[in-house]
Amino acid sequence: MTILQTIDLTKKFGKFTALDQINLQVNEGEIYGFIGPNGAGKSTTIRTLLGMLKPTSGTAKIFGKDTWKDAVEIHKRIAYVPGDVNLWPNLTGGEVIDILLKMNGQVDKKRRDVFIDRFQLDPKKKCRSYSKGNRQKVALVASFSRDADLYILDEPTSGLDPLMEHTFQECIKEVQANGKTVFLSSHILSEVEKVCDKVGIIRQGKIIETGTLTELRHLTRTKITVVTKEPITNLEKISGVHQVTNHNQEWNFQVDTEKLGEVIRYLSSFSIVKFESMPPTLEDLFMRHYKETKQAGGAGHA
Incomplete structure (x- = not known):
């Protein structure tokens, strides 16, 4: 069953084409890695999937619903972690987590406490005192404390130490074991290689390769x-x-x-x-594609 699909998804800002006919398909129970360097179009794709940006042309659907027209309905069933988390400075981490969970109508305190412990977060500290890594942990705890059908994660381990990255990888494997779907945007190739079933590589707003890791390794x-x-x-x-x-x-x-x-x-x-x-590693494939682009005179875009 298809959970997320885009067909010829295009987004233009004036004359600049940020996304150029993106085609993605993510099936139920998959961990899909969406990779590319900073500025390749990953976050623009995710903002479009979340209904924050209206496509210029093409379609984007989650759970069979239009991501722009049906954003409210879609958001009831997804959990989202941005790459740069901004929190209310005067609230504690625990208060922010509870607010985020209540907004979605789900507050499982036992489950929340398990993830607070696993991510070694001090929920009593004010958010203004948190490092980038701790702000990221707040978003991750709030996300995994939800029983969502689709987890959309945009550079979710930004600022985390290696131990917490390992905890994160365990968590998304557990989510998958429960039949849920994960869309993971990252430029950390080793992370994608460890956890993802399929990957899509984006360059200059275009998808240049998609497939399972085994299929892509034949190309390198x-x-x-x-x-x-x-x-x-x-x-x-x-x-x-x-x-x-x-x-x-x-x-x-x-x-x-x-x-x-x-x-x-x-x-x-x-x-x-x-x-x-x-x-061959995913990094070999990735670097080979970008080397070929540079030799052809290409350059990345935001």
Whole structure:
């Protein structure tokens, strides 16, 4: 079942096109990673999904409802965490959490207290004294304390330390285990790689790749280190082999994933003594796309 979908979603500010025919589909129970550098169009997409911006053209739907016309109904079933949380300075963190929960008609004090404890938040302090990380924790506690059907998270771990990032990752896995759906916008590739089932990569307001991590890894390269008894000849001429270096007969290079079998067969004829491979990461894919863009003379936009 489709929870979130955009079809040719376009948003223009004057002559500037911030979103250019964005197509997304997020299904029930998925954790969908929406990645791109700052200024690629992630937050504009999310503001449109939340009904804060009206699309110039195209459609955006959540739970089958129009995100602009039916925003009030949609908001009853979603939880949202922004990347930069602003709180009422004279209220305590606990008071803000309770206000946010009451606005949605849900105050499960036991559940709230569990998340306050897990995120190690002091709810008695005034919000004016909170660091960025603690302000982020307030929003995360309020979000996870709700029984929402869709969690929209825009750079949610901004300002958190590594321990709290791990807690966050546990929380969204638990949300998924309960059949809920998560839309996670981030530029932290390692975070997306750890928790997401599918990813969409946005660049200059356009979606350039979507798919599961397995599908996307076919588009990038595996790093290989190999030592052989006999000198390897013509390695750089083999189809799919890139960036070959040789130091004291230890060869390092990259291989297009689909050519890996052929390259290993070729190497075996030189009597392999040592062989190490490192699977391609999301970061490899990401950097490859952006490198190609820069070479083509492109640049990112807000």
